[in-house]
Amino acid sequence: MMTQPDEPYYVMYDADFGLSGLAGRPGTTLPLPGNDGEGDEQVGEDARSLLESSLPDDMIRMLWLAADGERFDPVARGATVRDWLRGWSETYPAPPPKRPKTFVKYRSTMFVEPPRPVLVGEEMRDAVLAEIGAVEVDLARAVPLPDVVPVLRRAVVEAGADLGFRLLLRILKAHSVRVDKARYDRFIELSEPFEYCFAVVHDGLEVDWPPVDPARRDADWDFGFSEVAGRFAHWHDGTAHERLRDVAAADDVRQSPGSAAAVLLEDVTRLHASPLSTDTLTTLWLAASDCGLRPDRFDIDVRQWLQQIAEVCRERLREVAPEYRPDPAPVRTELADEVLRELHDVAPELASSTIQPHWQGVTGSDAARALEQVVVQVDPDLGFRLFLRVLLALWMPLTEERYARYHALGERFGLGEFHVSLVDGFIQSDL
Template identity: 85%
Template sequence: MTQPDEPYYVMYDDDFGLSGLAGRAGGALPLPGGDAEGDEQVGEDARSLLESSLPDETLRTLWLAADRERFDPAAEGASVRSWLQGWSQAYPAPPPKRPKTFVKYRSTMFVEPRRPVLVEEEMRDAVLAEIGAVEADLARAVPLPDIVAVLRRAVAEAGADLGFRLLLRILKAHSVRVDKARYDRFIELSEPFEYCFAVVQDDLEVAWPPLDPARRDCDWDFGFSELTGRFAHWYDGTADERLRDAAGADDVRQSPGSAAAVLLEDVTRLLASPLSDDTLTTLWLAACECGFQPDRLGIDVRQWLERIAEVCRERLRETAPAYRPTPGPVRADLTDEVLRELRDLEAEFASRTIQPHWQGIPGAVAAQVLEQVVAQVDPDLGFRLFLRVLLALGMPLTEERYARYQALGERFGYGEFHVSLVDGYIQSDL
């Protein structure tokens, strides 16, 4: 399998190539000298099909299925092969680029992230397995002959990459609904191809499970702790715009509305807690690194929390109108463990200040507030805010301590990269 010089997600922020062209209903060839409707990958995809042994009728069926039969080259007096040749000529193969080298700057060697090694046979088998899993649905939904066999041949002869994108486009074009497990598998399979998530996610009909704030389908931070990070070193947009961004920031694997549901649950817990206004104010300022003070809007901290909740409700009315928030259980079994980790850093907290040059929050005060959240509100929320405060303090961590945080995060069900937001401060034990 030949990989592009740059990952697809760097070059394209939505579907691309022939599959993207089908999604845009833009099958007509570009005018000579004009702006082409498409991208360089259209030419690459066209050449992949032309170099295969697929007969013209199979190529035509493949395109019509992806395009919902909106543009038929035959109706324009062209064969499908000549049409593909036109795209190949519009986007000729680029000259090979020179191999990339390491760059040394001020005695530091910058190494590009390691890219996945794709084995065509393995990727082809994986895509063929996905076709087999939705074979019956495709056969029912697509009013073209032998579409499953056509797709299989395309994967076998034109490559797993193009075949997988065309499978996704055909599912979208014919409104074939997939369950959450199948959708997760599509996302997993897209990652070694280095697609942006929109290639899978956009326009695909997914049978999402009901909203449940207890589900952990995201890789990164979430809820109130994630929101505080958006206001650290905050410069662009209004406060309401930042709130709406957070409420709408569903992870690619989450049911629509999940980010708002989790944030609403966190804020509801804080508002219903016995924490004083001063404690809530300190908690917010410490976690957001003093990046935003609600009194700038002429409101106090409880009004600010109520505004967060209202933005979440607005989002939920749009995306999940049947959802009715109900408080879930807290992980009280982990309270003592979180408190031990917090108290283990008591001396380090006392020696540091959040934003020391601007009405900062003493680390010892932040630690006291976090203890109250863990003990009186929710140890899960408290641990997430603890990680945020560690980041705000620039707290150095031993590898052993960081490993304990990772293990604790796993017990809370956090995603792969959640705890890693503080890994820049790990100090080697060597």
């Protein structure tokens, strides 16, 4: 078994952390005497892992210099590398173990917190060693320090797969070693049981991204026009333009830069060019966005709103994917009947519901008619995604059987792992 922190790393850190994070940050890399222990406590944990290993000083120093890009050498500052690590260990001493969490409270109900992944030391070690082996030639070519790969392997074995993996990523970044998309995806997959935030892998790593293609389904969560609607459902801060820019730039960690803007542009282009009436488009937007933004309050109609969204997408694509030329993917018409079947199945419940009933709301029956037109006349994929948003806006109770059907349909559309789970908070037991 491997030692894990009391809380997931992604809870404690939103970027790289520990010695690997220290290597990636500008400024001093000397311990601060008298530090109160607040800050990146993992620096101390990583320092202790190396101190407890049998790696000699020259190997630890080489490992640090490779990760740091040779910007800071503790030996050149008059300290031995072990004294330097001891300083960090003393600055961030090992904290007492925290009491494990058993329950979380959600809407006045107690739920058992899902178990965290169990890391098996040998499996994680072998997985990290395999990734080092896969980039060994590139590392040896890019890093001017001799034998850095054998030293990194030894660090994985003796100081731990967690630290070893983060140091591998940091060395790749420090020496601008490019990796292909398939290897990048493996890095992301390997990071998940370690419970890193995705920035530990993504930020600063040079990836050979494939061309932007809105037909690819690399996003785990919602995307496109349905995602924009969700972002405006609870709109409290910033301008509408700022919110649109956020959505257009919200590429999933597995997506080529510009993908979020491309798929959003495709959605709004199809809607704007569709035969749907302005009233129908307005109903669709208000229903999916939980009436969070009313275009008429900004002296525009819904088609002008679609044009504004499209322009923000084009701005983003000009910035990050200037070679991209919109070419809408074929519509998945073969799934239209299945989406319509699910719409008709909940029609009685929709007919008796209203979105925002106390504030110029949209009736569920009007929303259902608008969704049906999207499915038939625009795109069943988009219609299904907006259907999920309408269910969310209505807080529609779902049976387990219905949810299972939605999940299966989402998989056939290629939706991400967590996309349909937008509405899983409303599942009611079939018992």
